[in-house]
Amino acid sequence: MTNERDDAQDEVQGAAGEGTANRMRRGLLQGAGLGAALAMMGGMITPAQAAEAPFPSHKRWKIVFVNHVTTNPFFVPTQYGIQDACAMLNMDYQWTGSANADVGEMVNAMNAAIAAKADAIAVPIVDPKAFNGPIQKALDAGIPVFAYNADAPRGSTNPRLAYIGQDLYLSGYQMGERIVSLVDSGLVGLFIATPGQLNIQPRLDGASDAIKKSGKKIEIQTIATGATVNEELSKIKSFYLGHQDVKGMFAVDAGSTQGIAQVMKESKLPEKGVHGGGFDLLPTTVQLIHDGFLDFTIDQQPYVQGFYTVVEAFTYLASGGLVGPADVNSGLKFVTKSTVDPYLNTSTRYEGKSTKAQIVPRSGAIKS
Structure with a gap:
């Protein structure tokens, strides 16, 4: 399992923007996360309809994810969520930022994304003030910015459009x-x-x-x-x-x-x-x-912190800003000895332990 996880992380770090769209679209359209994603897009459509062409032809938008610890294993499933959503929605992404929580490097990465005219930017707001200026600069340039994993303090004047992550x-x-x-x-x-x-x-x-x-x-x-x-x-x-x-x-x-x-x-x-x-x-x-x-x-479900951020960016861009943005709480779930077995008995992209696209079967009552 360790080698497989290492392979998964290697694939994630090297796969930004590569052509895995068709494979991932086939895998994702069959199940997990699709209902929530389509609901966020404004209406329920069938997987068959989605596979045909749910949207008119559009530019292959690129979203730049700035991160504070780019090589941290926590964000392996986040990057898989980004990949899967981009494949389904015909988008590209870039994974950049700092490897060791250097806010200056993150700000530089944001400025580079703005200069390169990214279509959207996502960034964990890990500093209470440092990102206010760069985010406003991006918005002034017509680039929507979303916070993920970390948000501005309550009551702050940070202008980000929405936060996707845990309370x-x-x-x-x-x-x-x-x-x-x-x-x-x-x-x-x-x-x-x-x-x-x-x-x-x-x-x-x-x-x-x-x-x-x-x-x-x-x-x-x-x-x-x-x-x-x-x-x-x-x-x-x-x-x-x-x-x-x-x-x-x-x-x-x-x-x-x-x-x-x-x-x-x-x-x-x-x-x-x-x-x-x-x-x-x-x-x-x-x-x-x-x-x-x-x-x-x-x-705290790191996979959806990537997946839903891409979906929010897509809906915003596709609708000309009419749809969204909205805060998404990625949730809180205590995992204990009595509930840990499913995490050990599966090896999927959703928790970052496998490169394979798959639908995970389940059975029995659903516990909230």
Whole structure:
């Protein structure tokens, strides 16, 4: 599975704008996500009608996705969602930005996209002010801009058209409530890759607020771990070695969550009454939840953060701005030992573990 995931990531990083349209259109038109996509396009049509020609001939629009951690495995399914939507809608895309959360590099990538006359731009607004000017510049040039994965702060004047992603503060608050249900008192470490960045800082704020509101005698210590998986793991190990009385370790980003799971396993922390949890579905995280070393992780559905962003851009461009844009909450789902098996028993593009286009069969009652 590891090799397949590596192959998947290699394909994603090299496939921007390549000619996989027909294959992906055939796969996607048969099922998953089509109903939601077509509903967003303003009406329900059959897959057969869609395959014929749902829209008149149009320019092959290009959407530029600026990202803050371009090589992070979290965004592998996001890029597959982008690919699939572009293939279905006859669009191109570019994946660019910064590999290590450098806001200046992201702004430069946005300016390059504007200069190249991109048809649409998508960007995680990870800084409260840095993107206001570039987004307004793009809008003034007639280029629609959408935020995905991270949004401008509530009440800000950022002019982006819509946000596609999780309600970040709420997800953190709900994680804090889960922490309170697991830990009665003592030291709790809250780990964050890059403090202040708007894709994860609101989660940390929400978790801290929920813990404080509980009134329990829980001491919170916040630890910055860094932008890469290796440095995150190193910081988490160092924290535990210096705080072996800790009662819980929880993270607000994917890499730190995986690091916590690894430290929990290496030091056999569940046997010592230590609890752990965090965000996202990196394979190691999912496996170690199954094995009992991590209490939970939170699924924010990265695939749809790419897919729906492309759909919103397409509907906006196709309708001359008459349709959309609209905020889309990509959701929150706690994954625990009792619910983790489907994540282990499938290997698909939807969670970034396979390059193969497929429809995943399911059966039984649907649980909300």
